[in-house]
Amino acid sequence: MRQWIEKQRYIIDFTISSLLRRKVKNFGLLALYTLIVFMLASTMFFTYSIKKEASLILKDTPEIIVQKIVAGRHDLFPVSYIDTLKKIRGVAAVESRLWGYYYDGLVSANYTLLVPPANGDTSGKSRPSAKTTVVVSESGGQQADKSKPLFELGGAVLEPGTLITGNGIARLRDIGKDDYMPFRAFDGSVLNLRIAGALSSQSELVSSDLLLITAEDFRKLFGIDNRYVTDVTVAVNNPSEVEMVASKIRKALPEARPISRVEILRTYDSIFNWRGGMMIVIFSAAVLAFVIFAWDKASGLSAGERREIGILKAVGWETSDVIQMKFWEGAVVSLTAFFTGVILAYVHVFFTGSIVFEPALKGWSSLYPNFELTPFVNLEQLTTLFFLTVVPYTVATIVPIWRAATIDPDSAMRFTGE
Amino acid sequence: MRYSSLFFLYITGGLVLLVLLLVHASFSESARQPVLEEKAALVKMLKLTDLCLFTEARYTRNLSQADLGTAFQDHPMSLEHFPSGSFTQPPESIRKFP
Numbered sequence: 001m002r003q004w005i006e007k008q009r010y011i012i013d014f015t016i017s018s019l020l021r022r023k024v025k026n027f028g029l030l031a032l033y034t035l036i037v038f039m040l041a042s043t044m045f046f047t048y049s050i051k052k053e054a055s056l057i058l059k060d061t062p063e064i065i066v067q068k069i070v071a072g073r074h075d076l077f078p079v080s081y082i083d084t085l086k087k088i089r090g091v092a093a094v095e096s097r098l099w100g101y102y103y104d105g106l107v108s109a110n111y112t113l114l115v116p117p118a119n120g121d122t123s124g125k126s127r128p129s130a131k132t133t134v135v136v137s138e139s140g141g142q143q144a145d146k147s148k149p150l151f152e153l154g155g156a157v158l159e160p161g162t163l164i165t166g167n168g169i170a171r172l173r174d175i176g177k178d179d180y181m182p183f184r185a186f187d188g189s190v191l192n193l194r195i196a197g198a199l200s201s202q203s204e205l206v207s208s209d210l211l212l213i214t215a216e217d218f219r220k221l222f223g224i225d226n227r228y229v230t231d232v233t234v235a236v237n238n239p240s241e242v243e244m245v246a247s248k249i250r251k252a253l254p255e256a257r258p259i260s261r262v263e264i265l266r267t268y269d270s271i272f273n274w275r276g277g278m279m280i281v282i283f284s285a286a287v288l289a290f291v292i293f294a295w296d297k298a299s300g301l302s303a304g305e306r307r308e309i310g311i312l313k314a315v316g317w318e319t320s321d322v323i324q325m326k327f328w329e330g331a332v333v334s335l336t337a338f339f340t341g342v343i344l345a346y347v348h349v350f351f352t353g354s355i356v357f358e359p360a361l362k363g364w365s366s367l368y369p370n371f372e373l374t375p376f377v378n379l380e381q382l383t384t385l386f387f388l389t390v391v392p393y394t395v396a397t398i399v400p401i402w403r404a405a406t407i408d409p410d411s412a413m414r415f416t417g418e
Numbered sequence: 419m420r421y422s423s424l425f426f427l428y429i430t431g432g433l434v435l436l437v438l439l440l441v442h443a444s445f446s447e448s449a450r451q452p453v454l455e456e457k458a459a460l461v462k463m464l465k466l467t468d469l470c471l472f473t474e475a476r477y478t479r480n481l482s483q484a485d486l487g488t489a490f491q492d493h494p495m496s497l498e499h500f501p502s503g504s505f506t507q508p509p510e511s512i513r514k515f516p
Contacts, residue, residue, distance in 0.1 A: 009422040016421035054469055056454050060462035065483070072486035097465060101476050110473050112480075116464055168470070202453050203460050208470045209479070231483075233465055257485075264467055264482040270507040271471075271481065278504040332425060339432030346439050350446075363501035365474035374450045375443035382436065 008328075011321065015328045018308070030333055033293075036286050037341025037389050038348070043282055044381055045349040046357060047272040052376040054268035057206060058261075062233035063242055065097075065259045066249055076228035084252050085234060090245045092237045096229035098218050102183065102211070107172050109367040115215045116158065156197020160216045163193045167201040168208030168367050186223035193217060201370070208369035234258070278360060290392055306407075313409040322405040323398060330397030334390040342385065350375045472502035481506055 019026045066085065068077045077096070085094045098115035156164050156177075163181065170176060175195060183191045199207040219225065236245050246258040272279055309322055317325075348356060350373060362368045460466070468480045477484035478500055488508075490496060 012422035013420055057457045061467050062465050074485040203457050205469055206457050206466055209473045267482040272505055273507055343435055363474045367473045369470050375446050377443040
């Protein structure tokens with residue numbers, strides 16, 4: 001065994017010396033190979049972590065959202081429809097939502113304006129009772145007690161004339177508590193709202209562009225009267241009946257589009273899917289690079305390499321020794337590229353905030369969340385990556401060598417010119 | 419030092435570093451649990467439906483709420499053209515619309 005190990009070490013010594021004789025070619029190959037592994041590993045770490053994080057964060061999103069669709073477009077939802085939803089068997093609670101988008105020309109950014117629900121329950125324990133109870137929030141047109149603040153978040157009290165900003169907006173506009181933010185209303189008038197507080201920076205992945213305002217200000221800003229809301233959320237008595245209730249909603253309100261929690265989660269499960277435009281570009285570039293590597297190896301050896309094999313065989317190397325040498329050549333290049341690429345990818349995604357992907361992810365938006373991904377990395381991902389990158393290259397190196405290693409040393413050495 | 423020793427030293431170092439990164443991932447996962455719970459609580463409290471990943475267009479900001487007019491948002495021949503559209507798929511619910 002010791003003898004075998006020593007022999008392998010001599011072969012590795014020789015292989016690395018041989019690789020170093022063609023420095024430019026082999027370092028170039030190593031750099032390109034490392035880059036491919038880095039891109040693949042970064043993509044894998046980023047997409048897996050964001051999908052996993054989305055599934056954990058969005059697990060308590062509303063069970064069903066009901067929108068009204070007119071000519072294929074999202075339309076305002078009439079409050080009168082809520083009565084129809086109430087009557088559907090299995091519905092536990094119906095709550096309206098008021099939200100929309102506002103384009104701020106000053107910084108060329110889109111904000112999401114949202115009216116927080118009247119009951120800001122965060123405990124997660126108060127599931128509606130089994131019998132049908134209908135909750136229509138203040139945003140649904142019900143009169144609220146004017147003496148009480150409408151919403152409180154981390155000490156910031158939301159009242160008419162005030163708003164709570166997402167951290168991304170505060171950063172972009174360089175504004176903070178007690179500053180004023182002007183908005184141009186639907187009729188051209190200017191609405192000046194005071195900032196009562198900001199959402200935490202930790203929650204930027206869900207709240208970076210959020211502006212929480214009262215229903216009164218929302219309606220004043222967009223000119224939406226009390227008979228309409230943006231959409232409604234429906235809570236269901238039995239979670240296993242969500243699909244059934246959704247189909248009943250479709251039947252009762254043919255122009256309504258129910259979106260279930262499962263569908264929301266599936267939407268984020270398919271984000272950054274390998275079939276998506278940018279992802280297929282990355283994957284096809286990697287596959288193409290591997291095909292070129294394999295083609296280069298499979299299409300035969302250079303004259304220099306062929307002569308080297310001839311000399312080795314002439315001085316007494318066996319065919320199996322030559323194959324072992326080529327195996328180690330493939331292993332040295334691919335393992336070095338694999339470890340370097342994977343370690344750099346981890347640092348890139350979880351320590352530098354995916355700095356390479358950032359311009360592509362930002363796209364044309366000027367408001368982009370600053371978020372730190374939780375590293376959801378496991379052995380399975382690393383194994384997949386290993387079999388995707390190291391194995392194909394090593395195999396592609398050995399196969400053509402079999403042919404070259406069996407040739408006559410005399411004819412190999414006579415072959416001149418590179 | 420022999421080349422083979424250098425090579426095995428590098429591979430061992432890489433392997434140790436990879437194991438350390440896996441340990442780091444595992445510790446970070448537990449350490450960041452409260453942050454994840456805070457985000458989940460905010461989603462539940464405000465009845466949010468989407469991640470704030472792409473703010474450049476309304477249908478990319480709220481991916482799951484995108485409507486059927488997305489592809490023709492500006493005029494009938496204006497196909498989807500925002501860069502973030504290349505990372506995303508149409509929402510699941512659109513494919514089920516009757």
